[in-house]
Amino acid sequence: MRAAGFARNYTRRHGNRRAAASEKRRRVDREEINETEAIHPDCAVVVQHLKAKEACVQARRQEARNRTATSGCQTEWDNIRCWHGAQVGQVVSVSCINVSQLFANNQGYVYRNCTAKGWSDHFPSYDEACKFAEDAESGSETTTYLSNFKHVYTTGYATSLIALISAICVFTVFRKFHCTRNYIHINLFASFILRASAVFIKDGVFFSDEDFDHCFMSTMSCKAVVAFFHFSILANYFWLLVEGMYLQTLLVLTFVSQTKYFWWYILIGWGFPAAIITVWILMRHFYDDHGCWDDTEVAFIWWIIKGPITASLLVNFLIFMNVIRILVQKLKSPGASGNDTSHFMRLAKSTLLLIPLLGMHYMVFAFLPENTGAEARMFIELGLGSFQGFVVAMLYCFLNGEVQAELKKRLWKWQTQSYMRYSKRRRRRTLFTESSTVTQTSVLDKSSPKDQPASDTCTNT
Numbered sequence: 459m460r461a462a463g464f465a466r467n468y469t470r471r472h473g474n475r476r477a478a479a480s481e482k483r484r485r486v487d488r489e490e491i492n493e494t495e496a497i498h499p500d501c502a503v504v505v506q507h508l509k510a511k512e513a514c515v516q517a518r519r520q521e522a523r524n525r526t527a528t529s530g531c532q533t534e535w536d537n538i539r540c541w542h543g544a545q546v547g548q549v550v551s552v553s554c555i556n557v558s559q560l561f562a563n564n565q566g567y568v569y570r571n572c573t574a575k576g577w578s579d580h581f582p583s584y585d586e587a588c589k590f591a592e593d594a595e596s597g598s599e600t601t602t603y604l605s606n607f608k609h610v611y612t613t614g615y616a617t618s619l620i621a622l623i624s625a626i627c628v629f630t631v632f633r634k635f636h637c638t639r640n641y642i643h644i645n646l647f648a649s650f651i652l653r654a655s656a657v658f659i660k661d662g663v664f665f666s667d668e669d670f671d672h673c674f675m676s677t678m679s680c681k682a683v684v685a686f687f688h689f690s691i692l693a694n695y696f697w698l699l700v701e702g703m704y705l706q707t708l709l710v711l712t713f714v715s716q717t718k719y720f721w722w723y724i725l726i727g728w729g730f731p732a733a734i735i736t737v738w739i740l741m742r743h744f745y746d747d748h749g750c751w752d753d754t755e756v757a758f759i760w761w762i763i764k765g766p767i768t769a770s771l772l773v774n775f776l777i778f779m780n781v782i783r784i785l786v787q788k789l790k791s792p793g794a795s796g797n798d799t800s801h802f803m804r805l806a807k808s809t810l811l812l813i814p815l816l817g818m819h820y821m822v823f824a825f826l827p828e829n830t831g832a833e834a835r836m837f838i839e840l841g842l843g844s845f846q847g848f849v850v851a852m853l854y855c856f857l858n859g860e861v862q863a864e865l866k867k868r869l870w871k872w873q874t875q876s877y878m879r880y881s882k883r884r885r886r887r888t889l890f891t892e893s894s895t896v897t898q899t900s901v902l903d904k905s906s907p908k909d910q911p912a913s914d915t916c917t918n919t
Contacts, residue, residue: 514540531572538584544572554588607841608661614844615654621848622647622654625855634864638720642697642704643854645727649694650847656690657844659683664750680750685739688763692731698817699770700727702777705812709784730766738762774816782809814849 518533521543530545544550554566566587571578626647629635663683700723707719738759746756754760785808813819822838855861 510540511535517542531577534577536580539568541570541577546572546574548572554584607836611657611840611844612661614841614848615657618650618845618847618851619654621851621856622651625851626651628855628861628865632864632868635861639704641720642700642723645724646697646701647847647851649690649697649727650850652690653694654844654847656683656687660687664752676749681742684751685735688738689731689735692734692763692767693728695767695770695817695820696731697727698815699774702774702816705781706777709781734762734766771817771820775818775821778812778816778818781812811853814846814853817846819843819846 514533514535517540518535521533530548531541531543533543534541539552541550541552549569549571551567551569554568566582568580568582568584568587570580626644629640629644660683663680703726704719704723741759741762742751746759748755819838819842822834
């Protein structure tokens with residue numbers, strides 16, 4: 459029937475692999491359906507759909523038990539709407555507004571006749587009467603776009619992981635780089651690694667199986683994954699804040715040792731995120747225990763995480779502006795060498811170097827509502843953000859002049875030692891060959907027949 463085909467189109471357009479997975483099971487526990495507060499809010503349409511189906515099935519069963527004669531049309535579920543029993547010749551109409559809130563035209567109606575042979579086809583069809591806000595092609599394009607975008611940020615995080623792990627190895631192996639500044643860089647790199655790992659883990663848990671019914675997922679494991687994801691995001695933002703605080707301290711307290719501040723930096727970078735995520739977990743558990751905790755429906759609970767992140771970005775922005783101000787003052791001072799063009803280039807270079815280190819690109823959407831510029835926000839926070847770890851590792855490790863000089867020095871030393879070992883082995887081999895030749899010549903000279911006595915020669919024969 460046309461309704462059945464349209465129902466398949468309906469589930470495909472709106473989500474739903476989730477509803478399809480539920481339909482494959484054929485039967486959903488009524489308690490699970492009624493527990494609408496235990497699922498993700500985005501799944502409300504699916505839940506309402508399943509509840510309507512279950513109510514229709516129950517009404518049909520009750521009708522079958524109470525019916526004494528088989529006259530008229532029985533209650534029927536057409537995979538979209540429940541058509542209640544009617545007498546032969548009766549025309550039943552259904553308003554689009556009562557079918558689904560996802561239809562674009564809520565003023566339309568769908569009709570069916572009750573005939574002696576049963577229910578007639580829908581006239582007009584759901585698609586003609588109600589119309590979807592999006593057609594199938596646009597939905598397909600959106601799915602393709604999201605799939606391609608997932609490949610982009612997956613590549614970005616994978617590239618960042620390789621660069622960050624290599625940078626940590628460089629700072630750890632060479633004792634020359636053991637200082638407070640690089641210790642802070644190492645912790646920042648570790649927070650980027652944690653963030654990338656959390657994204658991969660979350661994608662693996664939530665989106666590994668297309669037939670996975672995420673609407674009814676509410677397990678401790680998935681909640682732990684979301685909590686770990688939020689902790690990694692918090693830690694990353696707070697270590698960006700620590701970088702800004704350290705830079706500000708260097709500019710203001712030039713002659714003060716930074717070592718005694720390091721443990722305060724550790725507390726801010728790791729301790730504060732741990733405390734914040736603990737409070738958030740408790741609030742979610744006792745006041746908003748929905749699904750896998752991956753929604754932001756309750757504003758005051760979401761601001762437990764968003765508030766500190768926004769505050770850290772604001773502080774870093776003020777530090778960024780202060781650093782730029784100090785650089786401008788130094789470049790304008792009488793002792794500064796160079797012309798205006800060189801001063802501008804130095805200022806531009808310093809500004810560009812500070813943007814990824816302090817996370818200034820996140821300021822674009824920091825104070826806007828969550829639903830503002832969804833695609834642009836996703837592009838900046840996931841697309842550009844996924845490569846931020848790679849950029850930071852390159853700028854503050856592999857492109858650093860001190861690091862490059864040390865690596866070149868170690869490479870030259872390694873090459874020299876390899877050449878010396880090779881030369882030593884070759885010299886020993888040459889001396890051994892010459893010694894063996896002299897020894898063999900001496901032995902041959904001593905054992906020559908003309909120099910030996912006659913008795914020896916006779917004895918040998």
